[in-house]
Amino acid sequence: MAEGVNTSMGASAALDYDAQLMLRVKDGDGPSFTELLEKHRSPVVHFLFRMVQDHAVSEELAQEVFLRVYRSRNTYEPTAKFTTWLFRIATHLALNWLRDGKNERGQERLDDSTGEGPVREVADRRVTVEQKMLYEVRLEEVRRAISALPEKQRAAVLMHKYEEMEYSAIARALDCSESAVKSLLFRAYETLRARLAHMA
Amino acid sequence: MNCPIQTEETAELLLAYTARRLDPAKTALLENHMNVCAQCAEFRAGQEMVWQALDAWEAPGVTPDFNRRLYQRIEAEAAAPWYKRLFQTPIAMWKPAIPLAAAGLMVVAGFVFDHPAANNQPNTPPSIRVSVTEAEQVESALDDLQLLRQLDSSATSASSESM
Numbered sequence: 001m002a003e004g005v006n007t008s009m010g011a012s013a014a015l016d017y018d019a020q021l022m023l024r025v026k027d028g029d030g031p032s033f034t035e036l037l038e039k040h041r042s043p044v045v046h047f048l049f050r051m052v053q054d055h056a057v058s059e060e061l062a063q064e065v066f067l068r069v070y071r072s073r074n075t076y077e078p079t080a081k082f083t084t085w086l087f088r089i090a091t092h093l094a095l096n097w098l099r100d101g102k103n104e105r106g107q108e109r110l111d112d113s114t115g116e117g118p119v120r121e122v123a124d125r126r127v128t129v130e131q132k133m134l135y136e137v138r139l140e141e142v143r144r145a146i147s148a149l150p151e152k153q154r155a156a157v158l159m160h161k162y163e164e165m166e167y168s169a170i171a172r173a174l175d176c177s178e179s180a181v182k183s184l185l186f187r188a189y190e191t192l193r194a195r196l197a198h199m200a
Numbered sequence: 201m202n203c204p205i206q207t208e209e210t211a212e213l214l215l216a217y218t219a220r221r222l223d224p225a226k227t228a229l230l231e232n233h234m235n236v237c238a239q240c241a242e243f244r245a246g247q248e249m250v251w252q253a254l255d256a257w258e259a260p261g262v263t264p265d266f267n268r269r270l271y272q273r274i275e276a277e278a279a280a281p282w283y284k285r286l287f288q289t290p291i292a293m294w295k296p297a298i299p300l301a302a303a304g305l306m307v308v309a310g311f312v313f314d315h316p317a318a319n320n321q322p323n324t325p326p327s328i329r330v331s332v333t334e335a336e337q338v339e340s341a342l343d344d345l346q347l348l349r350q351l352d353s354s355a356t357s358a359s360s361e362s363m
Contacts, residue, residue, distance in 0.1 A: 034267075041266060046259035055260050062262075063270050070274055135256065142253045160219075161254050167212075186211050193246035196253050 018082030025073045037066055043163060044090050050158050051094040053147055061093045080172060088173040091155050098151050138199060145195040153188035156181055203237055218247040
């Protein structure tokens, strides 16, 4: 996959507000970078968290994403939607991290049922202990099902489901064709339906 | 209407439907179809269950010092020596320099191939290499020795003749 700084994505995109902000960053406007950071920090960290399933790692990778965005400000050309470019960098870093085998610790943690790791927000729902336990069990099954998907399928599902990205944007982020994305999603959801069928 | 789940391409209709991203006309058409197609109804039920399960998976919040850490890294990079910043430069910045570097490499390679003598060093070890100066000195010493012998022999013959 091309490096995240490769901003020439072919298809012309309308100059969205984020791209305008990025052009201001290119002109040396620091507050515009802060605005972009505030707007996209959570979606990027959440996407990376669901990819690597480790909170500390997801924040570290997200830092690298925004660092690369900042480093690339001088060469930035708004040839695609800013978010597509952003998630392309994020996906690239997450896939590299997963392929480098750095996820062993994360997998161990996933297998560990002691509850170590980031605390998931389930508070303030006025649920009973039993309901909370049931929720945790179901959540664990979802995490395992997602974790078991091949990396590209996982990335495609997360971008499709949580970021509500179009097929074309996912295709650019994953550096593949739209039909390949449809195929990835079809197979991924098929697997998830089979793995999570008992939860119905 | 053909059953959408028969092929991957058309299954995107059902995926879009469960994601509530299908336009109203297609939604109505698909819902009518699912009323009579058990396969599609099953697909929809399974996909909606997956959707709900994924909805329940909340990611943790971002730590409060995220921005501060990022700005620290940016400042550290800005303060780094030029050679360190060079390696952090995006690949795109290097692209214009690649043809120049290739041309320079070809010039150097051409010079090396055109002047092979510059690289032809003798294979003999340095310890037994004799420099030109040393050879001249030895030759001169031998000449001097021969001259002395000639002088010596001529002196001997002169003395014998005088006797």
